[in-house]
Amino acid sequence: MQGNGLKARLGKHRNALGTRTGFDQLEERLCYSVTVISSPIASGQELKIVGDAAADTINILDEGNGNVTVTGESGNLLGAADNVSVIRVNSKGGADVVSYTLANPLAHVEKLFFNLGAGADQLSIDLSAGIDGANLHVTANGEAGADTISATLGDLATAKAILELNGDEGADIITVSGAPNVSADSVLKVTLSGNEGKDAIATALSGTYLGKVVVNVEGGKGVDTISTTLTAQAESTGKLRALARGGKGIDNVTLNVIDETIVEEVSTLEVLNAKIIDRPGTDALTFTDNVKVVTGKKA
Ligand SMILES: [Ca+2]
Numbered sequence: 001m002q003g004n005g006l007k008a009r010l011g012k013h014r015n016a017l018g019t020r021t022g023f024d025q026l027e028e029r030l031c032y033s034v035t036v037i038s039s040p041i042a043s044g045q046e047l048k049i050v051g052d053a054a055a056d057t058i059n060i061l062d063e064g065n066g067n068v069t070v071t072g073e074s075g076n077l078l079g080a081a082d083n084v085s086v087i088r089v090n091s092k093g094g095a096d097v098v099s100y101t102l103a104n105p106l107a108h109v110e111k112l113f114f115n116l117g118a119g120a121d122q123l124s125i126d127l128s129a130g131i132d133g134a135n136l137h138v139t140a141n142g143e144a145g146a147d148t149i150s151a152t153l154g155d156l157a158t159a160k161a162i163l164e165l166n167g168d169e170g171a172d173i174i175t176v177s178g179a180p181n182v183s184a185d186s187v188l189k190v191t192l193s194g195n196e197g198k199d200a201i202a203t204a205l206s207g208t209y210l211g212k213v214v215v216n217v218e219g220g221k222g223v224d225t226i227s228t229t230l231t232a233q234a235e236s237t238g239k240l241r242a243l244a245r246g247g248k249g250i251d252n253v254t255l256n257v258i259d260e261t262i263v264e265e266v267s268t269l270e271v272l273n274a275k276i277i278d279r280p281g282t283d284a285l286t287f288t289d290n291v292k293v294v295t296g297k298k299a
């Protein structure tokens with residue numbers, strides 16, 4: 001019945017083409033500018049979400065069990081599928097607003113690709129529900145324009161989560177936060193790249209790390225501001241590695257690693273390896289005393 005209703009409305013628009021008002025045109029643009037197509041692949045279903053050259057709103061709600069629903073600006077249903085293992089968003093030009101929300105802990109292997117296209121786009125990724133017994137790989141590319149990309153992380157249990165967030169051209173804002181507890185058999189790897197433009201990249205994570213946590217931040221070209229604060233809460237016995245690199249331009253780089261496991265000057269972390277690379281040594285640096293600073297030209 002819903003399908004018939006949609007056809008009827010489309011027909012009405014077509015019939016009214018000659019005398020269509022501006023409002024009708026706007027309504028049509030809002031309703032039909034995003035296409036959602038689900039197709040079978042070896043690992044399940046691939047959901048392709050494609051916008052147009054104008055500003056699109058794409059809201060992705062993932063139930064964590066493979067069921068994914070995509071809605072638009074007014075909550076209108078754009079598409080849905082079960083057994084989803086790959087989501088590819090291509091929002092194209094325009095200032096797009098894209099959100100991905102995990103409603104329950106992810107228990108289904110997934111790969112997410114966000115290509116935001118030209119224009120100042122906004123992407124928010126909410127993984128605060130966490131991951132339980134699955135692997136997740138997120139690749140986001142802001143492409144041209146001053147993009148804002150944010151991610152919120154949750155607990156990892158028998159999980160591998162890889163986040164690669166890339167601002168690309170333009171003055172981008174990339175923010176990663178949350179309180180992920182990482183189990184002994186879990187891996188969290190976060191790679192943030194500002195690339196060209198004057199970027200602001202802020203990371204603030206705090207949790208109990210029994211497994212492996214790796215955070216790499218690169219400002220790339222331009223005068224970047226990088227602020228990374230990682231807190232290993234008491235009882236953490238895992239491996240924590242962090243790298244911050246301003247890249248070209250006189251950057252402002254902060255890397256604070258707060259080791260709350262220390263009892264009588266001894267850390268319970270198996271590995272704590274935190275490093276700032278500043279060549280040729282012109283960045284403004286702020287860091288805790290467990291961070292190694294590498295300056296000067298390569299030998
Ligand atoms: Ca678009």
Ligand SMILES: [Ca+2]
Nearest residue numbers: 117142144145
């Ligand atoms: Ca963009």
Ligand SMILES: [Ca+2]
Nearest residue numbers: 195197219221
């Ligand atoms: Ca940059």
